[in-house]
Amino acid sequence: MDTATQTNSTAMNIDTLRINGERIWQSLMDLAKIGETPKGGVCRLTLTETDRHGRDLVISWAKEAGLSVTIDKIGNVFMRRDGCNNELPPIMAGSHIDTQPTGGKFDGNFGVLAALEVIRTLNDHNITTEAPIEMVFWTNEEGSRFVPVMMGSGVFADQFSLEHAYAATDIDGKTVKDELTKIGYVGEQEPGDHPFAAYFEAHIEQGPILEDEEKVIGVVQGVLGIRWYDCVVTGMEAHAGPTPMHLRQDAMQVSAKIMQEVVAIALRVGEHGRGTVGMAQVYPNSxxxxxxxxxxxxxxxxxxxxxxxxxDTQLREFTADLAKQTGLRIDLKLVSNxxxxxxxPECKDAVRNAAEKLGYSxxxxxxxxxxxxxxxxxLAPTGMIFIPCKNGISHNEIEDTKPSEVEAGTNVLLHAILARALL
Structure with a gap:
């Protein structure tokens, strides 16, 4: 069949094309057996033997689907399905298969196996896209054993160097380079020497909004910017009984005002503002x-x-004024940004249009x-697809979603990819 005939055939079939929901669910359950925990979750820490077994299984499925495999030097794995025009950069989809120590079956894994199911579906219907399609899983997204988080994609995108990633150590002093070598996943390709035209990632929401709004598909607009600080308020410890209230230098009371202001700032600045104080240490804690x-x-x-x-501006102004009012020292240090x-926009539209065409809320x-x-x-146009997770719980062994929601998200991924790969 020539390219023109193939394209016409594809156009005739595309609107009715659907993935095999039972197949992707079974693949998720099979992968979850590698590192399964007694509570029904998954512990598959990056660059462990368990991770190697998970990688080997996914690659075996990719090869069964006729995909060629490339591994780069940080262990990112790319699995390619050729298109009619292999001079075009591929449309890529994927996520990660490493987990938290008490992780669930779906975080990351859904995105990788959804990409595999898209390719299996195209194989089932003998559809060849104009551009190639690739599925990928990235090394050490979770950061639960080695930091930085999102290590594989970060090295690929030149956000930090391969040498920096290789030198990272776990709590036992083992390095990324040694552990990657040990499991046999140091590839030959230089990270980043792998062009692609667009990237899609399907994922559980890891929050409660879709479930609360009774929606099946989340059209992800973007990922929030994050800024982390350490704040130290220094006063003077003194006996709680003899010291009058107006003569105290109480670091806790001043800290409490800052903590309340953190929440107030988040409520004031934009509809998507978030402000959290998650950790506190009190001295002398008596x-x-x-x-x-x-x-x-x-x-x-x-x-x-x-x-x-x-x-950031509002926080710094507030703490400066509070320090003047109280006479206490307030040190604010930015630790991550x-x-x-x-x-x-085009990737978001592809996801939204697919959900509407398929009739999903x-x-x-x-x-x-x-x-x-x-x-x-x-690096390239990017979009994400969210599906609900039960009670918004993730990074937990009880993490859960419905087979019908997995099927819906994968169908949306299929049609979003086709919207780009058939252009």
């Missing part, structure tokens, strides 16, 4: 001693870097968590 020092974390997130900048990642949504798609968006 019930009858006025705290002399409090150290706590601050987590700010918002949809654009400009909005996070505004949150992840830029916001708005996704490409959908809504625009943002991601408050980081994903490999963040770094991919720096």
């Amino acid at each position: 019930r009858n001693v006025i705290p002399g020092q409090v150290t706590f974390s601050i987590d700010f997130r918002n949809m654009t870097d400009e909005l996070v900048d505004e949150m 992840y830029k916001a990642a708005p996704f490409h 959908h809504m625009d949504i943002v991601s408050g968590a980081g994903h490999d798609a963040v770094y991919m968006s720096e």
Whole structure:
């Protein structure tokens, strides 16, 4: 069949094309057996023997589907289905298969196996796209054993060097380079020497919004920018009984005002503002001693870097004024800064149009968590698809979603990819 005939055949079949929901669900359950935990979750830490078994299984499925396999030096694995015009850069889809120590069956794994199911479906119907299609899984997205998080995609996107990633160590002092070598996944390709035209990532939401809104598909607008701070308030510890209230230098009370302001700033600045104090240490931490020092974390997130900048400005102005009012020392240190990642309009439209064509309820949504798609968006048009997860719970062994939602998200991924690969 020549290219013109193949394209006409594809156009005739595309609207009725659907994935095999039972097949992808079974693949998810089979992969979840590798590293399964007694509570029904998965522990498949990156670059362990368990990770190797998971990688080997996914690659075996890819080869059964007729895909060629390329591995780069950080262990990212690319599995390619040829198109009619292999001079075109591929449309890529995927995620990761490493998990948290008490992880679930779907985080990351759904995106990888959804990409595989798209390819299996095209094989079933003998459809050849104009551009090649690739599925990928990235190394060490979770960061649960080695930091930085999103390591494989970060090296691929030149956000940090291969040498920096190789030198990272786990709690036992083992390096990424040694552990990657040990499991046999140091490839030959230089990270980043792998062009692609667009990237899609299907994922469970890891939050409660879709379930609460009773929507099946989330059209992800982007990933929130994140800024982390350590804040230290220093006063003077003193006896809780003899010291009058107006003479105290109470670090806890001043800290509490800052903590409340963190939440207030998040509510003021943009509809997607997030403000969290998740960790606090009190010195000397005694019930009858006025705290002399409090150290706590601050987590700010918002949809654009400009909005996070505004949150930062308000926080710094508030703490400066509070220090003057109280006479206590307030030290605010920025410890991490992840830029916001708005996704490409054409990719968002491809996801939205697919959901509408397929009749799935959908809504625009943002991601408050980081994903490999963040770094991919720096390199090419990128989009994400969310499906609900039960009670919004993820990074937990009870993480769950419905087979029908997995099927819906994969169908949307299929048609979003086809919208780009058939151009």
